[in-house]
Amino acid sequence: MKNIPIRKFPLRDSESGNGLKGKPPGELLGMVWPLTLSAWSFKENLNAEPRLQRDVVVVLSRNDLIRNKRAAGREKDRGDVAWLEKNPADED
Secondary structure: OOOOOOOOOOHHHOOHHHOOOOOOHHHHHHHHHHHHHHHHHHHOOOOOHHHHOOOOOOOOOHHHHHHHHHHHOOHHHHHHHHHHHHOOOOOO
16 A cells, blocks of 8 residues: 655645635535545445446457357347357457
C-alpha cells in the first residue's frame, strides 16, 4: 500500500487564495463529506465497489466463447458456434 503524506492546516493559517477562508462550517463540511463517506467505507471494509466501478467488461477469447456457447446449448448458440467455426478469426 502506498503511503501518502497528509498535512493538516488550521483554517486560520490557510493561504488567502484558496477560497476556503470565510466559508461557513456547513459549507466546508459539505465539501469533505462525500470523501469522508468513501474513506469510511474502505476503513470499515464495506462494499464501496458499486459506487466506484465504471464500465467493467468481460472479454472472452474466441475459444472460450465457443466453449460457453456449446455449454449453453440454445439453438441460437449452436448457430453461433457453427458460424464461428466456419469463419476463422482474422489474424492481423
